[in-house]
Amino acid sequence: MSQDLVLVEEREGVGRLTLNRPDVLNSFNNEMFDRFLEAVESLGGKPSVRALLLTGAGRAFCAGQDIAGGSLGGDYGDHLERHWNRLATALRSLEKPIVCAVNGVAAGAGANVALLADFVIAAEEASFLQAFINIGLVPDTGGTFILPRLAGHARATALLMLGEKLPAKQAYEWGLIYRVCPLASLETEAWALATRLASMPTTALGLTKRLLNGSSTNSLAAQLAAEAEAQTIAGHTADHTEGVMAFREKRKPRFTGR
Numbered sequence: 001m002s003q004d005l006v007l008v009e010e011r012e013g014v015g016r017l018t019l020n021r022p023d024v025l026n027s028f029n030n031e032m033f034d035r036f037l038e039a040v041e042s043l044g045g046k047p048s049v050r051a052l053l054l055t056g057a058g059r060a061f062c063a064g065q066d067i068a069g070g071s072l073g074g075d076y077g078d079h080l081e082r083h084w085n086r087l088a089t090a091l092r093s094l095e096k097p098i099v100c101a102v103n104g105v106a107a108g109a110g111a112n113v114a115l116l117a118d119f120v121i122a123a124e125e126a127s128f129l130q131a132f133i134n135i136g137l138v139p140d141t142g143g144t145f146i147l148p149r150l151a152g153h154a155r156a157t158a159l160l161m162l163g164e165k166l167p168a169k170q171a172y173e174w175g176l177i178y179r180v181c182p183l184a185s186l187e188t189e190a191w192a193l194a195t196r197l198a199s200m201p202t203t204a205l206g207l208t209k210r211l212l213n214g215s216s217t218n219s220l221a222a223q224l225a226a227e228a229e230a231q232t233i234a235g236h237t238a239d240h241t242e243g244v245m246a247f248r249e250k251r252k253p254r255f256t257g258r
Contacts, residue, residue, distance in 0.1 A: 116141075128166045147176075
């Protein structure tokens with residue numbers, strides 16, 4: 001298996017994954033799925049990695065599924081279960097913060113991969129496109145789940161049914177993404193955010209992500225119970241002890257992720 005389809009780097013507590021098929025706008029083939037999932041699992045399991053940063057090589061973030069050389073029709077559901085659904089689940093279930101730097105077009109499943117991150121920073125030139133309807137398919141990779149929650153039902157319906165390009169600035173104005181910046185500063189801003197998150201109390205961040213995931217379907221009573229359970233876990237961490245001590249000593253805390 002080629003190691004170049006996803007470039008992996010680890011430094012300063014951040015695991016960086018760069019989708020690296022720029023000649024096809026970083027669209028996924030089966031080999032790239034395997035490499036990406038292996039990298040997420042490997043980095044996610046390392047205590048030294050306390051945040052992830054996703055981006056794409058070249059002029060695009062990700063154009064979704066590589067359909068140029070594939071066959072038409074068939075059991076797409078099976079393909080989703082084996083690949084895209086696993087990828088989406090891996091990103092949302094990873095209890096470490098994920099920053100996505102969208103450097104260009106994010107289309108189809110690639111758009112939804114970006115939106116599954118905890119923080120999305122996009123270049124001003126970037127765009128998001130729910131391209132499924134344009135080839136007679138339905139949205140997947142969590143698009144019908146996450147877009148109504150981010151943009152509201154009416155805007156999500158328009159994005160998913162009309163298949164029109166959404167510029168990064170408008171995506172920001174609609175609340176889909178965290179920040180927009182010039183392309184020239186995207187790397188700097190995304191890395192600064194990722195390293196900041198990597199220096200924060202990792203367990204508390206992961207538990208917060210768990211609570212946010214559950215809030216979409218929980219009742220108030222269930223969410224309150226989940227918060228109490230998570231707070232008990234957080235309260236037993238070394239980072240909580242350090243945070244309290246730093247507060248009392250009027251100094252900046254030195255979190256270690258433990």
